[in-house]
Amino acid sequence: MGKSNPRVPHDGDRTTAFTARAASTLLEAVMRHLDGISRNKAKSLLSHGAVSVNGRQATHVDTPVAEGDAIVIRRGKSTPADRSPHYAIAFEDRWLVVVDKAPGVLSMGVGRNSLNMKSLLDRHFAATGQRCTAHVGHRLDCRTSGLMMYAKSVDIQQQMQDGWHERVYDRRYIAVVEGVIEKDEGKVESYLKDTPSMTVVSSPVERPGYRFAATSWRVLERGEGRTLVELRLATGRKNQIRVHMASIGHPVVGDGKYGGGEDRARDARLCLHAVKLAFRHPVTGQAMEFETPIPPHFLRQLGHN
Numbered sequence: 001m002g003k004s005n006p007r008v009p010h011d012g013d014r015t016t017a018f019t020a021r022a023a024s025t026l027l028e029a030v031m032r033h034l035d036g037i038s039r040n041k042a043k044s045l046l047s048h049g050a051v052s053v054n055g056r057q058a059t060h061v062d063t064p065v066a067e068g069d070a071i072v073i074r075r076g077k078s079t080p081a082d083r084s085p086h087y088a089i090a091f092e093d094r095w096l097v098v099v100d101k102a103p104g105v106l107s108m109g110v111g112r113n114s115l116n117m118k119s120l121l122d123r124h125f126a127a128t129g130q131r132c133t134a135h136v137g138h139r140l141d142c143r144t145s146g147l148m149m150y151a152k153s154v155d156i157q158q159q160m161q162d163g164w165h166e167r168v169y170d171r172r173y174i175a176v177v178e179g180v181i182e183k184d185e186g187k188v189e190s191y192l193k194d195t196p197s198m199t200v201v202s203s204p205v206e207r208p209g210y211r212f213a214a215t216s217w218r219v220l221e222r223g224e225g226r227t228l229v230e231l232r233l234a235t236g237r238k239n240q241i242r243v244h245m246a247s248i249g250h251p252v253v254g255d256g257k258y259g260g261g262e263d264r265a266r267d268a269r270l271c272l273h274a275v276k277l278a279f280r281h282p283v284t285g286q287a288m289e290f291e292t293p294i295p296p297h298f299l300r301q302l303g304h305n
Contacts, residue, residue, distance in 0.1 A: 016073040017091050020065045026053065027061035029071060049082060050074050055090035055100045055292060057082075070290065081124040087117060089124075090147065090290050095156050095283050096137070097121065098149050100292050103269050107139040107148065121150055137161070138168075141239065143254075146173070146274025147290055151282075159282040169287075170278035173231045173241060174220070174294055176271035176301040177250040178259075181227045185218040188244040192237045199257060200239040202247050213237040215244040223302025226253060228294075230275075241272060253301055271298050 020029050030042045030051060045051055046059050052072045053065060065071070070091060074082065081089050086105050091098040099117060101107075106116035121134035135157035137149035151157035160167060190202045191210035203210050214234035221228040227250065231241055239258070245251055246258040253271040278289040 015092055016075075017093065018071055020067055020069040020071060022067050024065050025061060026051065026058055026063035026065050026071075029065045029069075030073065033071070034073070045073060045075070052088065052090075055088045055290070057088070079124055079127050080120070084120060086115065086120060090292070091288065094152065095281075096149060096151050096160075097134070098147060098277065098288070098290055101140060101145055101148050103143050103145045106142045107136055117148065117150070125152070138164075138236070140274055141242075141270075141272075143270035144173075144272045144274065145295065147277040147292060148274070149277065149279070156282055160279075163282075166280075167282065168277070168279040170276055170289070171233060171274070172276040173233075174273050174275045174298065175229055175231060175241065175245065176223075176253045176298050177227050177229055177245050178225070178253060179227065179250050180222050180225060181219055181229065181250055183219070185216070186248075187214065187216045188248060189214045190244065190247065192240065192243060194238060200237070200243050202243050211235075211237060213240050213244065215241055217245070221302060223304075226301055228298060228302060269297060271301055273298070 016033070018033050027042055027046065030045065031037055031039065034042065043061055046061055049057050049059055050073055051058055053063065054070050072089065072091065081087070086102045088100045089097060090100055099121070101117055104115065105120070106114055108118050109116040118134045118136065125132050125134070132152040134150040134152070135154055137151055137157065137160045140146065140148055149160070151160060190204055190213060191206050192200050192202055192213045193210040195201055206212070212235065216232045216234070218230045219227055220230055233240060242252050242255050242258045246255070251259040254269050273292070273295055275294070276291045278287070280286065281288055
């Protein structure tokens, strides 16, 4: 599902990222893009795990590719990113990197030994000979999975953050929430404030220290006592989705902090995933669009096998 506009070369051209122009097999797409490569060499790239589609490693020559799919080819030695269970790289160029983060990974380090994306990316950059470090473009809660963007310099980070609302034109999440929502769509607006107890509280009216927040939601599927929803943020406050869904009586599944409980019988995790990220590249101006699949665990929460 991930989409990006045509490639921006990586330093040293170790990585090639491009958008499929037509439906085909993965082998055909790779051979078409790497014009002149032999069929056997293209097969070797696939068999050695050097190719990913929409941020997921693909090794089969007949893997179907749709128009608009984001394909990344990494040549040379495998990197920490290729082997990591904690994240996958959806796109990388000399200025920034887009990752699909697993749940349980912090956006930034807290303490010396915390598992966090910045440290993981810094190791990847060092292993691939890049003289840069990771600078977070935006944050996700530790227990939330999905798409994030990191800059490779403070300048690029500043450009993204200074014009965030102009550059980022689509950012969506999916969640499984408790209860069956009867309406097909809706919007939650309130004022949020951090508290010393590390929770966020909501007020229907403006109060000192509270900041306005708005979340739109749309039902994707109703299941056994739970609902799969797509969410769009008009603002980006801490814990915004979790607090807003809890405020309308439908907390995110697995969110004990805001009333979603912990259902061990269904192997619960926090069922919140950043499924889409779309922005204009801070250097090239290109429209970059990425999507990730719905985690299978979410569908099991609805009663799917």
